[in-house]
Amino acid sequence: MTLTPEEWLALATSLMVAARALVFALPLAVAVAWMLTRPRLPGRFILNALAHAPLVLPPVVVGYALLLLFGIRGPIGRILFETLHIRLAFTGGGAALAAGVMAFPLMLRALKLSFEAIDPGLDIAARSLGAGALDRFLNVSLPLAAPGVAAAAIVGFAACLGEFGAIITFAANVPGETQTLPLAIYAALQTPGGDATALKLSVLSFTIAIVALALSEVLARRAQKLAGR
């Protein structure tokens, strides 16, 4: 199976978008998951609902909401453009943002489970040994949640590779910029005689999925070891 330059481009775009999405969404998901396990967090219900919204909303709605917020005239988009000259709508960065937002609740669930599984007694032990809140997070909670972080990274990466609706709504279908594999497959199917390309890209998606699963096994084992299990 040989790939045309366009098909290579779709693959590279997919990996790039997923990687960029993880870079911002995973640390944020870790922080939110940890905050949600704090017993006395004000506004916990609202934070929880907001973080899980992309899971229950149609992806197109999420994409549209991003357009409203991060579009060049949106409240956040305008500030970003005027101060930092960053434009998100219809760019690769925007595709990463859309993919990251959609993957966020999935990652959050994996992380929350692993933070909740940590014995709260260990936190008390760390406090009695003189460790402050940030110290305890970095040196006790995070290493113990390592298996959950690994699981969240894998699930998040897979979700980003597969994201369609939010990306096409917020970032459009620009080859080499926002056209990830699902978008390229969709475009091929819209083109007369594009069936062969669509099939090839689908096989490619399947291959990536298998490789990612194999990698995730290795990663999960490493993380288990790190957490001392």
Place this chain on the structure above:
Amino acid sequence: MLKVQFSKSLGGFSLEAAFSGADKGVTVLFGPSGAGKSSILACVAGASRPDSGRIELDGEALFDSASRIDLPMERRRIGWVFQDARLFPHLSVAGNLRFGLKRAPAGDTPIRFDEVVSVLGIERLLHRRPRDLSGGERQRVGLGRALLSQPRLLLMDEPLASLDAARRAEILPFFEQLKTRFGVPVLYVTHSLAEAVRLGDRMAVIHEGRVTAQGSLGEVVAQAGSRAQLGAALDGRVTRHDDQMSLVQVGAWDFRVPRIERSAGASLRLFVLARDVMLALDPPSRISARNVLPGQIVSIDEQEGQVLVRLTHDGQTLVCALTPDAVADLQLQPGMPAWAVVKSVAIDGLGGRLLSALEA
């Protein structure tokens, strides 16, 4: 020195803690399960907040409701040894030991890593992970970790409760060494009189959330034990060994006890249960009991259907439990000279038999 005086309501149960700790050595919080001992410990540590009152350590307020002081737990510098050890599973034994050491104030680390490791005998465990340790080993590492955080006070919450009798006997000597080697005062929670007697210097008895007695261990044990556990804790010194017997000097009394594996000169605490002591008004002759000890009756108290007679000599006191009938028959009065008769096998110096006798 620790001074505790606070109240806290705990769901239909109110805790009124008022006691002070020993300057150095071990203060035992003694009482049955559910009496509120661990809740008191949590308040001293800072893991739980009293409703009102004051907790003070070496003159500094850790908590004071009147002046709104509530020092965060991580700044109290109070070490805590947990019943379940709570070692960090992602760190090696050495990593666990260094956790507190790294966070102790720089330049104020008199308790050294190498010394703790050698006293606790954990040199060979340093590279292991906590999951590969036995229960007794975990407890020793937990103790080392707390010590190395250079605490001003060490809290120990039933540290032996999750271990079997053999492991307990293995750990107890390490706890005893604590007092002499590191000089950190200890607040020790237990429901086991055997542990209290073996380790304690001061004792506060907690019953249904209240302190019902406190004072030096000897005084409290002689008053506050339950009927089956009442006795005298006597601090003595091993003077010499015969074939099968050891001689332990307590004040002017010489106790003959079954051989104890301690060198001559070692200090030792004996525990004699009140129900194991007989009283004679004339020195008995041709008797199998190896200990016939002269003294003077200082008090006679009736309590729960038995009479407790205290006999002293040279500042040491034995407690003797008698029936009211025996007291009437002998016409015992305070001030009378008498002889306490104790079988050697009833005396416990090292805790093994005591543990089984008291916990049976």
